[in-house]
Amino acid sequence: MADLSIDFCGVTSPNPFWLASAPPTNTGGQVMRAFDAGWGGAVWKTLGDPITNVSSRFGGIDYGSTRMMGLNNIELITDRPLDVNLREMYEVKKRYPKHTLVASLMVESRDNWRELIKKVQDVGSDLIELNFGCPHGMCERGMGSAVGSEPKVLEEITRWVVEEAKIPVIVKLTPNTGDINEPAEAAARGQAHAISLINTIKSLIGVDLERMVPNPRVGGQSTNGGYCGPAVKPIALFMLSQVAKNPTAKHLPISGIGGISNWRDAAEFIALGSTSVQVCTAVMHYGYRIVEDMIEGLSDFLDRKGMKSVNELRGRAVDSYVEWGELNLDYTIKAEINQKTCIGCNLCVTACMDGAHQCIHIPGRTHEESVKAGHYHIPEEIPALPVKIAGLPAGRFVPFVDEVECIGCNLCALVCPVPGTITMVERPGPIGHVETWNDRVAQGRDINPGALTSTLEARAKRNP
Amino acid sequence: MRPLPVLAEGRLEQGFSETKPAYNQAEAITEANRCLYCEDAPCIKACPTGIDIPTFIRKIATENTTGAARTILRENLLGYSCARVCPVEVLCAGACVYNAWERPPIQIGRLQRFATETTLSQTPMSSLFARKPSTGKRVALIGSGPASIAAAGLLAMEGHKAVIFERKSVPGGLNTLGIAPYKLKGNDALQEIQWIMDLGDIELRCGVEITQDDNDHSATKVSAQSLLRDFDAVFLGLGLGADSRLGALDEDGPGVYGAVELIEKIKSDPAFSLTHVSHAIVVGGGNTAIDIAHELALLGVSDVSMVYRRGTQDMSAYEHELDYGRKHGVRVMANRVVTGFVRDADNKLIGAQIARAENGRAVEGTEETVAAQIAAIAIGQSRATELATRFEGVTLDSKGRVVVDPITHRTGNARVWAGGDCVNGGKEVVNAAQEAKLAVRDMLNALAAS
Ligand SMILES: Cc1cc2nc3c(=O)[nH]c(=O)nc-3n(C[C@H](O)[C@H](O)[C@H](O)COP(=O)(O)OP(=O)(O)OC[C@H]3O[C@@H](n4cnc5c(N)ncnc54)[C@H](O)[C@@H]3O)c2cc1C
Ligand SMILES: Cc1cc2nc3c(=O)[nH]c(=O)nc-3n(C[C@H](O)[C@H](O)[C@H](O)COP(=O)(O)O)c2cc1C
Ligand code: SF4
Numbered sequence A: 001m002a003d004l005s006i007d008f009c010g011v012t013s014p015n016p017f018w019l020a021s022a023p024p025t026n027t028g029g030q031v032m033r034a035f036d037a038g039w040g041g042a043v044w045k046t047l048g049d050p051i052t053n054v055s056s057r058f059g060g061i062d063y064g065s066t067r068m069m070g071l072n073n074i075e076l077i078t079d080r081p082l083d084v085n086l087r088e089m090y091e092v093k094k095r096y097p098k099h100t101l102v103a104s105l106m107v108e109s110r111d112n113w114r115e116l117i118k119k120v121q122d123v124g125s126d127l128i129e130l131n132f133g134c135p136h137g138m139c140e141r142g143m144g145s146a147v148g149s150e151p152k153v154l155e156e157i158t159r160w161v162v163e164e165a166k167i168p169v170i171v172k173l174t175p176n177t178g179d180i181n182e183p184a185e186a187a188a189r190g191q192a193h194a195i196s197l198i199n200t201i202k203s204l205i206g207v208d209l210e211r212m213v214p215n216p217r218v219g220g221q222s223t224n225g226g227y228c229g230p231a232v233k234p235i236a237l238f239m240l241s242q243v244a245k246n247p248t249a250k251h252l253p254i255s256g257i258g259g260i261s262n263w264r265d266a267a268e269f270i271a272l273g274s275t276s277v278q279v280c281t282a283v284m285h286y287g288y289r290i291v292e293d294m295i296e297g298l299s300d301f302l303d304r305k306g307m308k309s310v311n312e313l314r315g316r317a318v319d320s321y322v323e324w325g326e327l328n329l330d331y332t333i334k335a336e337i338n339q340k341t342c343i344g345c346n347l348c349v350t351a352c353m354d355g356a357h358q359c360i361h362i363p364g365r366t367h368e369e370s371v372k373a374g375h376y377h378i379p380e381e382i383p384a385l386p387v388k389i390a391g392l393p394a395g396r397f398v399p400f401v402d403e404v405e406c407i408g409c410n411l412c413a414l415v416c417p418v419p420g421t422i423t424m425v426e427r428p429g430p431i432g433h434v435e436t437w438n439d440r441v442a443q444g445r446d447i448n449p450g451a452l453t454s455t456l457e458a459r460a461k462r463n464p
Numbered sequence B: 001m002r003p004l005p006v007l008a009e010g011r012l013e014q015g016f017s018e019t020k021p022a023y024n025q026a027e028a029i030t031e032a033n034r035c036l037y038c039e040d041a042p043c044i045k046a047c048p049t050g051i052d053i054p055t056f057i058r059k060i061a062t063e064n065t066t067g068a069a070r071t072i073l074r075e076n077l078l079g080y081s082c083a084r085v086c087p088v089e090v091l092c093a094g095a096c097v098y099n100a101w102e103r104p105p106i107q108i109g110r111l112q113r114f115a116t117e118t119t120l121s122q123t124p125m126s127s128l129f130a131r132k133p134s135t136g137k138r139v140a141l142i143g144s145g146p147a148s149i150a151a152a153g154l155l156a157m158e159g160h161k162a163v164i165f166e167r168k169s170v171p172g173g174l175n176t177l178g179i180a181p182y183k184l185k186g187n188d189a190l191q192e193i194q195w196i197m198d199l200g201d202i203e204l205r206c207g208v209e210i211t212q213d214d215n216d217h218s219a220t221k222v223s224a225q226s227l228l229r230d231f232d233a234v235f236l237g238l239g240l241g242a243d244s245r246l247g248a249l250d251e252d253g254p255g256v257y258g259a260v261e262l263i264e265k266i267k268s269d270p271a272f273s274l275t276h277v278s279h280a281i282v283v284g285g286g287n288t289a290i291d292i293a294h295e296l297a298l299l300g301v302s303d304v305s306m307v308y309r310r311g312t313q314d315m316s317a318y319e320h321e322l323d324y325g326r327k328h329g330v331r332v333m334a335n336r337v338v339t340g341f342v343r344d345a346d347n348k349l350i351g352a353q354i355a356r357a358e359n360g361r362a363v364e365g366t367e368e369t370v371a372a373q374i375a376a377i378a379i380g381q382s383r384a385t386e387l388a389t390r391f392e393g394v395t396l397d398s399k400g401r402v403v404v405d406p407i408t409h410r411t412g413n414a415r416v417w418a419g420g421d422c423v424n425g426g427k428e429v430v431n432a433a434q435e436a437k438l439a440v441r442d443m444l445n446a447l448a449a450s
């Protein structure tokens, strides 16, 4: 069994799975139940001057029969008195000394910061997380993402806190910024010990069309909120990859957050440079119990890969993430359909016809019918492969790919409902050797036939 | 509009529960979301009326239920009853690509019921399909079964007046009086007719028979001849005739029924009861036979035997219907023939003589007596198409079916069209709906030109 324990800024955690600062970490009772279930750490629901919340607070977006693909909330930081939270934090740390307790903070003035930092240290917090991310309610008061999207302010507050604190300080970044590198670099300049990302994304989840009020509805009104859950994972991974490669910030440990629901998501975040990962929505949806699968799945995965510790996984995929100009233009793949498993739904056909390159054909059509259907290139040989599987009426065929026209975009494989039926197979490339766009730029060949006249003229002037 | 007749309370069919109960919206959306939305979907091709199934299912998923109903009814005006009575296992759902994946196919029938039932119980049909102004043209329809009802609705939508003549006191033909009650009850079939009547000017004359006798002209009899005189066009939706007889010894008398006759009693006659019956025999191997056998078993008859003269593999009943029936206790006696019936001194039925059969024929000397207080003969229905020949030019084929052009469903008489069982020899409700659609399509052109 691989070792899942991690070292985060000198703090040891039994595993990389932490609860994000959110409703699942509202109270001591909850956090203790979570630790019992297997969570390695918890970032307490953000502390500060207690606020007043509204009801309702959440809105969800479903996809097909899958509920809560994305979650939006208009909740603020903790609404409980500070001393109650502190007492419970003390209790948790006393009973679970090996688990990681992170205090998430958001306050206004330097005096506030000083007071609160001392208090959370006194109750035994292992780490401090600065909530510079909350995109609603707090930012209008000059806190949360108002700070997170203002690099100068972020840097300044970070510096105060780091000077004041005796324990390591994590800066939690908001995705609500033009370029995530800017706040990441600001945090690094402010001497933060670590970065966590992402907080929720500014969003408006939907509109109640009967009442003509956006959701979630508070009486006859609503407001924008923060978006999270499985739908935001790709955005979080992108931002993580930016920070993991950023020359100024990449030395900082990262706690990855955003749409993590299972061990596989977690492994992806770790492979892109996270040391720990934080989870909120998936726990709000299914409860603390999901951590069992996360621990077991990650551990088995590491064993399978021959990795003795989760630390060996960290950052493994960072180097293969490059900018577009570094990609090999010679690399070629073509779609291939497995005739044995195809069920004849023709979804690949319609996707390629309308959304790609019109190169998946239905056998049994004449040349004319194929042209009429919208194909531009008709392959010479059309195999006749009726779908043989029992239950379907005669006259249905397994579609086939015209490799001449296939551009290897993946679309058909993405829409095919039967996993593994469409695979993308490698073929010799058109160039014959590795060549990137950047190579072409360097050689002045970065222009393709059919360019604008003005572009060609500008080129001619540049290199006469 | 006059309210339609309803069936009297106290019918045996009221006690049946539904094999496929209605979905609520959450269930419908969940099932709809399973549909892959296939391109050139095989389910569409397998539907005799060509309903755009992926499109209506997607509309259910997006909560556009009214739109889903419109998509269904546009191709099949009887989309509601078809949703409940179609043998989807061998039609649309049987062709669903999920079968090729060895997963349960989409429950197309139940989704179709959800869309049509939800919509039509809230929205008048005329708001789904705009009524056209009256054309002043009049069409007579003989019979009020699915074929005529569909045709009348489609004609009314276009502004023509449709007058339906039905010899029975309740309309709907076999859809009201023949469908197994665990699929569709009579009053539900009548409800659908009520919905369709909203489409335009449809007049239903129940208790009026169209006869061959040119002199008939009364409140209950109207001659075929007069129809061509009084109407611009005629549609024949005659259905099939009475149950065929077996010709076995002592068949005539109480206790031995034609299967369709017996089903009609279960579905519509409050006076009919089975309290004295513990053993029943059903003769035949088709869908009507398994239907009545299954119904008797569900009504509590403890021993129901289906006697068929050839092997089970030769039965024309659908596999899935036989399976359901067997599950509820129907026993199949293959390679057996009923040679006669046994009656007591009061002529009451007490049993049947059953012989072993080879190649469908009784083997002499193998008879045994099997107890039965009731027997249903389900070996087919006779033809009721002779009437059709009263319209000049209309012909019947060797099997007694009305001959029509397969595209236009026009008969040999330029003003007479036909569809449903009287043309196809006995298929399903959905075929009647499709044939009515084809006939009306052609009729509309003819009426516009006349
Ligand atoms: C027992 C049984 C079970 C069935 N189960 C199913 C099922 O589950 N699913 C399915 O899809 N199909 C089923 N069918 C078949 C289906 O009922 C028929 O295909 C369908 O009803 C045919 O419609 P139709 O309009 O052609 O004829 P019918 O429904 O037979 O209607 C004909 C009507 O015309 C009337 N009529 C005839 N002659 C005259 C006249 N001279 N004057 C006035 N009226 C006249 C008759 O009284 C009758 O009402 C079943 C059939 C039977 C017998
Ligand atoms: C209801 C709700 C309340 C939240 N409150 C806080 C908070 O008080 N402080 C904070 O730093 N983040 C807060 N978050 C953001 C989460 O900690 C986390 O960054 C975000 O939800 C992304 O992770 P997920 O996709 O696993 O949910 C909240 C999220 C939700 C859904
Ligand atoms: S990979 Fe793209 S272009 Fe090639 S067959 Fe699939 S959809 Fe068409």
Ligand code: SF4
Pocket (backbone or CB within 6 Å): A337, A338, A341, A342, A343, A344, A345, A346, A347, A348, A349, A399, A415, A416, A417, A418, A421, A422
């Ligand atoms: S999408 Fe997949 S299953 Fe459907 S036709 Fe194409 S290859 Fe076959």
Ligand code: SF4
Pocket (backbone or CB within 6 Å): A345, B034, B035, B036, B037, B038, B041, B042, B043, B044, B053, B054, B057, B095, B096, B097, B098, B106, B108
């Ligand atoms: S074949 Fe099945 S999955 Fe495909 S569109 Fe029809 S019902 Fe949906």
